[in-house]
Ligand SMILES: *[C@@H]1O[C@H](CO)[C@@H](O)[C@H](O)[C@H]1NC(C)=O
Ligand SMILES: *[C@@H]1O[C@H](CO)[C@@H](O)[C@H](O)[C@H]1NC(C)=O
């Protein structure tokens with residue numbers, strides 16, 4: 001929202017023949033972000049990157065893969081900036097006439113992209129599978145600190161449950177266990193098993209079977225909507241005759257229930273959901289979660305009853 005206000009005011013000030021200048025802060029206050037995180041721009045506009053202290057880049061990528069330089073794409077190289085530098089160094093990007101297609105960028109400094117330091121020009125809206133948030137999620141999933149070498153990627157699970165109580169959280173399992181969940185086994189729109197319990201320190205390995213599924217974290221009340229800052233595997237297309245199956249790993253860091261679904265069109269609505277550490281004796285159990293995914297209209301009733 002901030003970005004569009006800046007864009008608008010500058011567009012009004014700038015002579016139209018020269019396009020607008022859109023200012024973007026790179027790494028303000030020592031944070032691994034671009035501010036604003038994306039802008040909407042017209043051909044001929046200039047995006048002016050102001051490099052704050054530290055040592056960042058602005059490097060163009062594709063939507064997928066994130067955090068990987070696009071061949072012949074824009075790149076500033078590393079711009080080391082000492083503390084207290086004033087004025088900040090700037091680099092300009094001239095917005096091309098590309099029919100408004102989205103352009104994606106990231107910071108090439110070690111670990112910055114995996115912490116979500118990505119930027120976009122003209123990203124699609126939030127509900128689009130290629131939205132800014134989807135790109136950022138993908139960057140964190142693929143290049144986050146917990147990501148290990150392919151074929152297995154590991155994700156940190158953010159602490160997301162307001163009811164999580166450290167006092168009742170169990171201690172680490174004596175011997176950490178590995179739990180395996182097959183994603184779409186035998187062509188079914190299901191995780192097998194779909195509900196598990198896992199101890200802190202355990203690892204959950206999702207193994208993707210043929211078709212094109214995801215493992216995407218959501219919340220109990222919105223089963224088919226990605227959780228903000230949650231994890232996602234992205235789409236994992238697997239050929240029908242594949243003999244090796246990609247996996248992603250999840251390390252269990254607390255006992256808060258973890259809810260998730262397949263982001264492929266209509267899979268969640270067909271009941272392709274899973275839970276880890278759902279409290280089966282309470283109202284927020286796996287069956288209720290799956291019911292909500294398949295029949296969102298039960299949502300209001302369920303909540304009405306619980307109030
Ligand atoms: C992100 O991960 C990919 C695949 O492992 C790697 O090639 C790339 O260099 C990483 N990007 C950054 C900025 O670390
Ligand atoms: C900036 O970061 C790059 C890549 O990590 C490194 O090679 C370079 O030495 C750094 N520059 C300074 C001045 O720290």
Ligand SMILES: *[C@@H]1O[C@H](CO)[C@@H](O)[C@H](O)[C@H]1NC(C)=O
Nearest residue numbers: 129212213235236237264265
């Ligand atoms: C996987 O599904 C996504 C979303 O429907 C789609 O964009 C992508 O092209 C598919 N990939 C393959 C290889 O079918």
